Amino acid sequence: xxxxxxxxxxxxxxxxxxxxxxxxxxxxxxxxxxxxxxxxxxxxxxxxxxxxxxxxxxxxxxxxxxxxxxxxxxxxxxxxxxxxxxxxxxxxxxxxxxxxxxxxxxxxxxxxxxxxxxxxxxxxxxxxxxxxxxxxxxxxxxxxxxxxxxxxxxxxxxxxxxxxxxxxxxxxxxxxxxxxxxxxxxxxxxxxxxxxxxxxxxxxxxxxxxxxxxxxxxxxxxxxxxxxxxxxxxxxxxxxxxxxxxxxxxxxxxxxxxxxxxxxxxxxxxxxxxxxxxxxxxxxxxxxxxxxxxxxxxxxxxxxxxxxxxxxxxxxxxxxxxxxxxxxxxxxxxxxxxxxxxxxxxxxxxxxxxxxxxxxxxxxxxxxxxxxxxxxxxxxxxxxxxxxxxxxxxxxxxxxxxxxxxxxxxxxxxxxxxxxxxxxxxxxxxxxxxxxxxxxxxxxxxxxxxxxxxxxxxxxxxxxxxxxxxxxxxxxxxxxxxxxxxxxxxxxxxxxxxxxxxxxxxxxxxxxxxxxxxxxxxxx
Amino acid sequence: xxxxxxxxxxxxxxxxxxxxxxxxxxxxxxxxxxxxxxxxxxxxxxxxxxxxxxxxxxxxxxxxxxxxxxxxxxxxxxxxxxxxxxxxxxxxxxxxxxxxxxxxxxxxxxxxxxxxxxxxxxxxxxxxxxxxxxxxxxxxxxxxxxxxxxxxxxxxxxxxxxxxxxxxxxxxxxxxxxxxxxxxxxxxxxxxxxxxxxxxxxxxxxxxxxxxxxxxxxxxxxxxxxxxxxxxxxxxxxxxxxxxxxxxxxxxxxxxxxxxxxxxxxxxxxxxxxxxxxxxxxxxxxxxx
Numbered sequence: 004x005x006x007x008x009x010x011x012x013x014x015x016x017x018x019x020x021x022x023x024x025x026x027x028x029x030x031x032x033x034x035x036x037x038x039x040x041x042x043x044x045x046x047x048x049x050x051x052x053x054x055x056x057x058x059x060x061x062x063x064x065x066x067x068x069x070x071x072x073x074x075x076x077x078x079x080x081x082x083x084x085x086x087x088x089x090x091x092x093x094x095x096x097x098x099x100x101x102x103x104x105x106x107x108x109x110x111x112x113x114x115x116x117x118x119x120x121x122x123x124x125x126x127x128x129x130x131x132x133x134x135x136x137x138x139x140x141x142x143x144x145x146x147x148x149x150x151x152x153x154x155x156x157x158x159x160x161x162x163x164x165x166x167x168x169x170x171x172x173x174x175x176x177x178x179x180x181x182x183x184x185x186x187x188x189x190x191x192x193x194x195x196x197x198x199x200x201x202x203x204x205x206x207x208x209x210x211x212x213x214x215x216x217x218x219x220x221x222x223x224x225x226x227x228x229x230x231x232x233x234x235x236x237x238x239x240x241x242x243x244x245x246x247x248x249x250x251x252x253x254x255x256x257x258x259x260x261x262x263x264x265x266x267x268x269x270x271x272x273x274x275x276x277x278x279x280x281x282x283x284x285x286x287x288x289x290x291x292x293x294x295x296x297x298x299x300x301x302x303x304x305x306x307x308x309x310x311x312x313x314x315x316x317x318x319x320x321x322x323x324x325x326x327x328x329x330x331x332x333x334x335x336x337x338x339x340x341x342x343x344x345x346x347x348x349x350x351x352x353x354x355x356x357x358x359x360x361x362x363x364x365x366x367x368x369x370x371x372x373x374x375x376x377x378x379x380x381x382x383x384x385x386x387x388x389x390x391x392x393x394x395x396x397x398x399x400x401x402x403x404x405x406x407x408x409x410x411x412x413x414x415x416x417x418x419x420x421x422x423x424x425x426x427x428x429x430x431x432x433x434x435x436x437x438x439x440x441x442x443x444x445x446x447x448x449x450x451x452x453x454x455x456x457x458x459x460x461x462x463x464x465x466x467x468x469x470x471x472x473x474x475x476x477x478x479x480x481x482x483x484x485x486x487x488x489x490x491x492x493x494x495x496x497x498x499x500x501x502x503x504x505x506x507x508x509x510x511x512x513x514x515x516x517x518x519x520x521x522x523x524x525x526x527x
Numbered sequence: 528x529x530x531x532x533x534x535x536x537x538x539x540x541x542x543x544x545x546x547x548x549x550x551x552x553x554x555x556x557x558x559x560x561x562x563x564x565x566x567x568x569x570x571x572x573x574x575x576x577x578x579x580x581x582x583x584x585x586x587x588x589x590x591x592x593x594x595x596x597x598x599x600x601x602x603x604x605x606x607x608x609x610x611x612x613x614x615x616x617x618x619x620x621x622x623x624x625x626x627x628x629x630x631x632x633x634x635x636x637x638x639x640x641x642x643x644x645x646x647x648x649x650x651x652x653x654x655x656x657x658x659x660x661x662x663x664x665x666x667x668x669x670x671x672x673x674x675x676x677x678x679x680x681x682x683x684x685x686x687x688x689x690x691x692x693x694x695x696x697x698x699x700x701x702x703x704x705x706x707x708x709x710x711x712x713x714x715x716x717x718x719x720x721x722x723x724x725x726x727x728x729x730x731x732x733x734x735x736x737x738x739x740x741x742x743x744x745x746x747x748x749x750x751x752x753x754x755x756x757x758x759x760x761x762x763x764x765x766x767x768x769x770x771x772x773x774x775x776x777x778x779x780x781x782x783x784x785x786x787x788x789x790x791x792x793x794x795x796x797x798x799x800x801x802x803x804x805x806x807x808x809x810x811x812x813x814x815x816x
Contacts, residue, residue: 218578229783289531295700296699
């Protein structure tokens, strides 16, 4: 990225200024008016991907807001983070959404939360705050966290009308039929096939990013665990890594290996559950029962290692909170051996059913080109030819010491999204073993360190769903001044909209499950 | 077909007979913290590290009041780690569901020395959470075995952690259907709403509508620290806090998230109360601690 930045600096002579950076993340200041041209150059000439867009309120010290644009590209472990000043008296920025649908929601979120106008956005309606919220911008520093807002009034969200003979509208949610998170799906159907799907998210918006600004960093770790409960350890690790990087904290090698083991265990238990749930949604109940049984085995070993079935209370700044005894490690080795054997049986069972394959193949097709345009990450992306994996592309924890195969398919259907998960369970089992083999002795946690204020850092983790990004600015008194969270679901919801088109409505549950996106991670 | 049978036979019966026998807990399992009020010398470090504000210390002159709210506890164990003399321990109890919000709160009063350390325990509430209710429950289990219960789950803002454990109630290991209890797709078919929180501003209306759509008599069970009190999220511009801030609650199940056995314990407790007219739920004032 260093040479990319040099080229850009020449192209945009005098308007790009290098800023304090790390070896694996370059910062540069740009003029906000230049961002469309810079983004276009980065994407076309340097095949860079815009991974995240977010804003920060610096009105108090600098009379300005800042927008941040995080770029990355294949084969380059360095992120390029462009920072653009937006004067407080004229808060607006040129939207990239017309050319780059991937930033659609992210830009609108900036609009809602900071009151910075995304000029030229093709659909500038509210997304993060529902239509019936008053005119507030909760992430501005002058908006207190505990503000009590008046009761709802005003407009409800207006969906695109459903017109035409025999065309019906089917509203579903936010309270769903299954035991899942809340969101609203508005289907337009012509008979059985779905014409289009409109999504309404952010029902579980909990003020999380704002809340991070009120908590001392060590408590922030627990909040990060509650951003998306199925990815507690991945989110908490992403947060810890960002704060560690910002404050120059060295994580002991043993802790890096332990984190790696736990990150892979989180992937294993969630993938097993999803494989079962996909089978369940096409009527293969027995397969789901076995998956449920296997998942309990995985959760039991999670609890053995961390005290929590969902790996909570283990992450901490500077390492992990508890060390493992030789007995615990032996128990883990036994457990994953059993789990691997049992999972192989489950996969054989699934493959023995032609009717299951028939229901999953070519169902919920997401075209690789669409996936690329929408910036799809994680499992959904890898099933549609998007070869991204933060563990390989921006190594963290102990991943630089491990090797594994990243499963990528181009068929983009439910079957391949299930296959990616199946492949990854076996890869993860091998990675857990390799990490245990390579795990050195020594401390499992660095001594507590006061956090230096005014430092920024980005951190990425390949959660089981995909790329999780955290960006923090440290503040005085061991606090966090700004914490930006990007869950992979934020990018991937629009993929669901694409994938369901022209499928029958009865297949929606299995298509939805094949992505299994986080509502809470999106809504925060 | 042969493969299906072969797999099923090989797996055998995996269902755990909880609550007839004790839950199988891993050695390192963290349950609710236990407080030895009589030997606690300084509650301040524990209160300071608690991420969800479950431990509150208020000093007035030479006296100190300590309030521990299990309805806010996320089972992280920081309080025990911050208390060197062992007066706070990580317990293994998870059977802490309660019919009254107040029953999840314990407290103590101390006199202090010049350094702010606790010198004498003046008064303490019962430190026992759970066991008493457990005995009460075991008598009722026989009565409910023949009865059926339909549950509608409502996520009113949760992080999805509680949902994972609720889903696990349906797997062969926990198999809630052995009690004739099943999850239904509509509140109109439900006897019980199992609600996770914190209730967000954006879910408040949906929760009220779901409650209204559920036929009487109905039970409401608030799940997890967030469902009970707002948990680590508390109350802010986007959340209303616990479920009982929006609809009346009959049973509170602590945990973050409560493990499946803890959920089962709370649900069975709630069913034992079905038919009681003197529901002590619906008391949001109990929250004003």
